[in-house]
Amino acid sequence: MIDFWLAAGLLLLVALSFLLIPVLRSRRAQLEEDRTALNVALYQERVAELQVQQQEGVLDAAQMDAGRAEAARELLADTEGVAAPRVTRLGKAAPLLAAILVPVLGLGLYLHFGASDKVELTREFAQAPQSMEQMTRRLERAVAAQPDSAEALYFLGRTYMTQDRPADAAKIFERTVNLAGRQPELLGQWAQAQYFADGKKWSDKVQALTDEALKADPKEVTSLGLLGIAAFEGQRYQEAIDYWNRLLEQLPPDDQSRIALQGGITRASEKLVASGGKVAQAPAAKPAALLKVRVDLAADLKAKVQPGDSVFIFARATSGPPAPLAAKRLTVADLPATVELGDGDAMMPQLKLSNFPEVQLVARISRAGQPTAGEWIGRSQPLASSTTAPQQVTIDSPDK
Template identity: 30%
Template sequence: MTQFWIIATILTLTGMALVMLPLWFRSRRSSDQDVSDKASNIAYFREQEADLTKQRDQGLVTPEDAELYRSWLKKKLLEDVTDKEETLSYTSSSSKGLALFLALLIPTMAVPVYLHLGAQTELSVTGMMMNPDASHEEMISALEAWRDKRPDNAQAWYLLAGRYIAKGEVDKAIDAYKTLYTVSEGSPQAAAQLAQVLFLANRNQVNGEVRGLYQDALSKDESNTTALGLKGIDAFEREDYKQAVQAWTKALSIENDMTARQSLSVG
């Protein structure tokens, strides 16, 4: 968990930097641009003033008109520079204020949002599964907490059902696989696993419900080895040995688990 909080802190600081830096440098760029604009306005004023003096000396305009136009140029220059400075001050303050507000908002909101929607329970489950000394009871307790927090999470139901099977709690495993089948919207793996646990509960006999489920799984995934194994057993019980051999041979060509391969080979 210490490692998690270190990573979370680093990510939070990174997020704060990604928010602050663009806004902060934006105000700097605005400042540089304003200095450039101010220099351009002054240069333009001096150019106009020089041109006006030249026209006055050549007698093209009267001294009175020249002075009047010079006063207008000075007034316009003062207005332009003042307006830009006020705009820059407001923009710079707004950008920096927004950057600071968003930077503080990230860690302030991250903690309650994480506690409400975060992966604290999932991390506990992961840590438990990586602990070789964890008992079935501890694993089931952690998985049940995950299930209660995320009842629509298919992985939580799948792992929990498997733990129920390992502990010999077949009825709970059946209920968990049925929920998994619903939550996963009838996924082939959920259908095959439910068919298998119902087969075990029925004293290793294939009934109509088991047959319907493994057929449903194969209609969606013809390479599902669990469903192919049940299909072979069903065919064997009906003395359709050719179909049993075909189903088991196909499953054997796909299955990687050594225990499952051994069972298929025996069949």
């Protein structure tokens, strides 16, 4: 903040100069006016002396006129170059008063309406925190400075959960939902915080939050995990197994939490068997989709492309989100080439090839390296995502 206040001080000096320079100029003009008045008084005194000398007979009429003319020339010489007196209605105190009030008023307005706290926060966040407590304090200050920032509230709520402060987290997530809307992920986070804040006691409020979250998104991971925990604590082991299996399907293969989740499913299964129950077999998962596609370039385009041009090969749902389900990147120099597109290449875990019955294969050449726009393109006919036969895509058309 030091550099900020230095810059503010320099700007203040510039502003004061516009107020103080006229005051100094007025003082100089006052001195010139006082000197002119003195010269006029001396002229009048000289003329009076000449008149007395004429009355006493010392000077005749011609000498009287010569003396008066000489005094007038001296007066003219002394006052030559003096500007005409300026008339002001502000008075001498007004500029000085303004010079004092302007910086005081400006500082007061800045401290009230300004954003010095946000500037300081920006500087702090540019440096890595030294501890979790320091990060928490920064987030609390960010929320205080920007109470309408849903993002700041969300991160503060997550931080409270890592510090085992679920009651504080529940209040923060409630504010986040009020600001950002009733998004499934936020509802799940709120329900989880509320559950632990209530001492791991299931309540109608928590049930309503998880129901709303899963109704909007049946794959909302926090709600699935929370319902599994609640079912396990309530000795409803089969429900816990079902919820956790659904959650397991949403996690990436390399997610570290899969080990702990699988351990929970194993413990629930053991307790269910120990109580005389039988673990219901989970429905068979859909086989992973894997499409093989050979990409080539039309003969009439080979002279128009460059070896370093990017080639994007992707599959997208014929009826569904426009985002690619799986993608690979090559260059023109690699063509012709055969690639595989499968669930492991999914751009997002919830958008897998196997989740959509019909897809289309697309290959695009982009000289600028942009996957969404290029110069030439090739498309396949719609095909089932379970197709195992190799497919052919030829890039042969302008990309419009």
